[in-house]
Amino acid sequence: MLHIRVFINYIRDVNCREKIWIVRNHFSKHNDLFNGFFNLYLLIKCFFIKIILNMKKFTLLLLMLFSITVVMAQRTITGIVFDDTGEALIGANVLVKESTLGTITDVDGNFTLEVPDGASFLIISFTGYETQEYDISNTNNVSITLSQGEILDEIVVTALGIKRTEKALGYSVQQVKGDEISRSGASSAVDALVGKASGVQITRSSGSVGGGSRIVIRGVTSMTGNNQPLIVIDGVRTNNQTLLSQAGTAGTAASNRLMDLNPDDIESMNILKGAAATALYGTAGASGVVVITTKKGALNQQFDVNFSSSVSFDNITQMIDLQNIFAQGRLDGNGVPFHRDPSTGESGSWGPNIANLEYSNDPNHPNAPGASAFNAEGQYKFDRNGFLVPKGTGDGVSANTYNNVDPFFKTGNSFTNSIAISGGGKAASFRLSLSDLRATGVVPREKYDRKTVKLASTLRPVEGLTISGSVNYTKSDYVRVQQGSNTSGLLLGMLRTPISFDNTNGFSPADAVDENSTHQFSDFRQRNYRGGGGYDNPYWIINKALGVEDVNRTFGNVNVEYQFNNWATVGVNVGYDLTSDSRKQDFEIGSRTNTTGRIRLDEFNTQQFDYVFTLVGNGQVNDDFGVSYLLGANIFSYNNNRTNVIGTGLVFPGFLDISNATQVTSFQNVIRNSQVGFVGQIEGSYRNMIYLTASARQDYDSRLGNPEDFQLSQTGFFYPSVSSSFIFSELMNDNSVLSLGKLRFSWAQVGSPPPNSFSTQSVFVSPLVGDGWGPRIGFPIAGQSGFDQAARLGNPNLTPELTTTIEVGVDLRFLKGRLGLDATYYNGTVKDAILPASLPRSTGFQDVWLNAGEMTSKGIEITLSANPVRTSSFDWTTQVNFTKSENIVTELAPGIERLFLAGFNSAGSYLVKGNQYGAIFGGAYLREGAGGADDTSLNIPGGAVVINDNPNSSEYGYQAVDPTQRAIGNPNPDFIVGWNNSFTVGRISANFLLDWRQGGDLWNGTAWALSFFGRSQFTAETRVESPTAIEGVLSDGTPNNIPVVRDRNYWTSSLGGFGSVGEQFVQDGGWVRLREVGVSYSLPKTKAFKGGSIGISGRNLWFNSAYDGIDPETSLTGTGNGQGFDYFNMPSTKSVIVKLSVDF
């Protein structure tokens, strides 16, 4: 992010404006299009950063603002608030109208409030009661009675920041308030959303600190493109991407960029779910939109300081069961297990029972290992106690078993401190927040630090004109370990390590972290259980194969609005989002993935600019009819520039710098696209009972353009939507049961461009050479460069995808809002979906971009909310969010039945025709009926499992293997339920959230692989079982009568780990989980401070799942589309968080 660096150098200079031209000239080389706007942005940014840097002036500014509030003449109002039964109301909000000046009532319902002289009205509100305005122009002492009411007419933020009454909406929108976000204890806004809204599925990908989460609203909408919702912060699009340095199933955990937002800065999050809700965002909103409104200072607000501090303690949740009986080794020719020493490189734990082994240090012992197992002094290198020999032949010291797993992990910690200062005068307000998060992971050395600064301010210089803006700066630093399918992956080597080998080499877990001799011999060769081959020792990984990431990000917006009158408000909102993500991954010489050593420098620079122009207005035509309209234009540009440098063949160990590499290769990768959109919307209302909204959007997207023969019309596409709401309760007489009854309906289309840039052309690339079994090599090779045709063909004739969705819903409120039911059903189809249609490789290509796919989606969402108990002393509110969605792939390209998304050869995530999105596809048992009438697709046939009854086969008596791979699992849950509860007793409030995910398969690749090595507990049981016939039928259809023992031969065959059958390791990944639980006490107001709270909460403290491995909330491929894979993934964590928050 060079221009930022240049810029920082210049902002020190007072004469900012002159320097901008220099900066601009530099920048224009990279992006000519938005110079004008960029100048504007620079000016504004310059202004804000100058404020921050020149603290002296800033303090002055604060004083000025402060003085505005103190200079004003004041008077004191005292009062008391009752409910309509005459009970005092505790905690009712008392606010001076048109300001944020306010307080809450104490335990006796009393309040005292200093108000400016000019103030004439108080607004008194309390959840579940009708808000009341109270005239105070003639009194300083008030008594107010609130009647239980209906908060049925909530204002919600919809697309493009337009506030509308919820009644008018013909589609489903759900709001999550800021306090629910901060109460969750999650350091990421996405994680905090779990269970709080229907239609939303969130999956945390890894227990690594700083690991990202995937969020999907109403299932998937794109077959191969982005399926995560658009994130809009304060009206402009914000980057939530996950950038991977190593694609697919290996590498480190990766963040999603919304993690850069301090959750305490969030005022509210609104989930816009369906196509009608997101129509105004166009294409980008096709997967739903999360509209985040951040906290800002309000006008006429007292100077307010909020300080909060929290500490969390994190531990891993669950680990796969490992056997602790059998030592490293294998079977001899007679099937008798014998021990093989680490120097043999033996991978498996098929050796003898460890109780039958003891140590020896006698190099002449008949079982003594080879010379390479001893050091120059003749001492055995791999274990201080000696090598293992059969009991009775050694020194009599029984063999130890070593737990290499649980003690390795530590308690992770995070400390978060944040301070927010806000205030406002008559014409200007501001809020400044700073936060600092320092977290260490459950894996030693893993780290996540985040510092955020946010300044938001609003200016109303003249009546009707509002200028507001915000600047966010975030610096995130990560230290990460390798994980997943990767010989340098942490759990891969850790879990495979036999129980007879000590990864710590005799040191305590705490000492082992810093002890080089745990993982390296004096000759620099690696110490691990496979004699230096195989997989990295976990202590090697955390010392010699770490990755660091340094993310510098600034984003924000400037919004100018002028209201001429009710019929015309014109607005311009300019947003920018600049992220620089600079990474370095080390592999010391001797690392198993790169034995010659390797250093990867990877730098991503992402720039987003978003410009929104709006003209809105509304009013009543007459008493019955109201109209509102919107005209808008939108320009958006995205540019991601990656520079990757890889150095291999390090000259000497201990110096992990690119200058130590003998071969350095590099590449650059630019991804860019831009869109222009025009949008119009008109809404009519009749007697606040019937609302009808129609919208239309015309988009032009660069990704549809063919640079060889550009035609604007080719990039353009148009799509409409209509929605309607009918408040049928308006027709009914007032009754005490049904307070609100609303039906809603919408029909909407959304067009989408190709998911990737540059898909309209076919190109040559510099290829990687190899067959996938060992490291691939890249050009230049021996000084020669090389190019070949990319495996994927471009297509200049691509047209946009089109999604059509119908949504119907009902919103019922009973008993003045104390019970509410909101239900939605939707049904949609994606047509002409753009996907890489597979070609037979004999065409010379792997696939071609094609408008070929079709997918249907349907789902039900129900939100049930209730306030079962509401007294002055006890309040209980509860909310249940139910989500069920299903995406069926109905058409791939002609003749194509499946398409790869992610995963492995034996089990991968695919689009399979007729199956749910992302079906797990892989090897299956042969069943009766294969190839018959009931086998028309790639699903598993219904018949009995066929047993291999060929006596010559090495798999005699085992399940036979189906030669065709099939859909063996569905990673999508049947439904998700989130049950939220909160209780208030006086100053104490408590809450819990249960998270229930029913179904959703996970391929347990960890169990698959560990069965091969004889390391899983299950293999310890089956290897000694008495011979039993496996359930199934012989080739003649009679029941199987061939007894077998599932021993090493079984688990290393096609049926076991690394075999071709993946079916037996597909497991139910559903759960019931105590996602959140917490208690907090709200501090009484004193002279020194205005209030605050202290609380303790837990996240993910308990879950129950049938899954036989780590916590099933995991995803090997991170936030990508291919979900449902666990292959030595990092287990998730449970946390206890203590938080203190004080207002001054």
Add this chain to the structure above:
Amino acid sequence: MKLIYSTGFLIFLLLFSQGCEDIVGGDINRDPNNPTAVPVSAQLPAFQIALADEYGGLFSRFNGLLVQQVEGVARQWSSLNSYTGLTPNRYDASWNNIYENVLNELHVARATSIAQGFNHFEGIIDIMEAFTMMMATDVWDDIPYSEAVQGVGNINPKFDAQSKIYTAINMLLDNGISKLSGAAGGVAPGSKDVYYGGDVENWIRAAHAIKARGMLHNKNYSGAMSEAMSSFGGAAENLGYQYPDANSGGPWYRFNDGRTGDIEFHPTMKKIMTDLNDMDRLSVIDVIFVTDASYTASHPFIRPDYFQELVTYREMQFIIAESDVRNGGTQLGYDAYLAGIKASFEKFGLGDAEYDAYTAQTEINPGLGSLTLEHVMIQKYIGLYLQPEVYNDYRRTNIPELDPVSGPNVPVRWAIPQTEVLFNSNAPAAGSINVFTDRVGWNR
């Protein structure tokens, strides 16, 4: 008033629509990092290395496994070893490399070469295509060729009979020899030819060698003999690629680096060599396959700076010997037999002393008139260690005799890969080919 503002705003929108083309058009959707066309000289190293890598990669591993020169002992390779893991999807990677990374590139490069009159490029391309198609049809029998690599022009290429592919191979080799015999025309390959550095004479010899190999498969022994005689005069002329170093190591080095312990030396081959008292060569290859500084120097096949041969002088000598033995046996064939063994000793890094000691044994050196096909094929089996060609020899001659790891016999061909079966409507139906019984054309 509001009319003025509204109109103003609409004009504003109109101005934007004028600018649309500037914003979404131009080169924004042109990939700045990858070209849409490249010269043939930029392609040549890529497909040459891709071919050598495939031949020394999966072809060498699978065929070496099937003829029991190496044994899969861990992870996926243990089930591949017992044949049960040899499911169609396991062959996808080889098929992909051959069609996508070699044949497809050859076709583009040929078109460019012909258009620009680069005769030597064209000749090299033809010879490489002949080699590639032969290696593919020898394991897969009937495969797409005449309709292959046309991209979306033909998304269901038909499968051509093996005999037709061999006809095409011979035409390619003839054309290659004729193009290389003339002037380069414009640009000569030079150092961009990473096999021979543009040496035309060597390419012509290699073309004859490939012809000899093909004729042998098709039982044209006299033709094979004469082509072999026109080919290499010594090991220095072998066709192959010299991998530079550990940063870009040879296929066996890289496989072993990533998958240490998956494949080891095979007891069957050890027994064959032990029975022949072939201890010097045995000691070179009978070591644990560890990729490590201390081992790479001593194991000539797992070196990072490996010379991956495609076709060799010693293979030609064994072809001459075999053809001669089948024809009754003369001194010419006998000399070729010994020359083949000698070249093999050199490949193993052994010298004259070891060779002399070995060939002093009558079992190895029985004298003219006593030399059998068995002698020749066993020596070829050892001498071409890890060359995919040994699998072809085994299928032709059933020498050496092997015990199948499981089932009735050693597989006699490779399965048609799963992706081809799934996506090409002209591919044989899934399960219609039996890899244990359905022999390839020249093997029926």
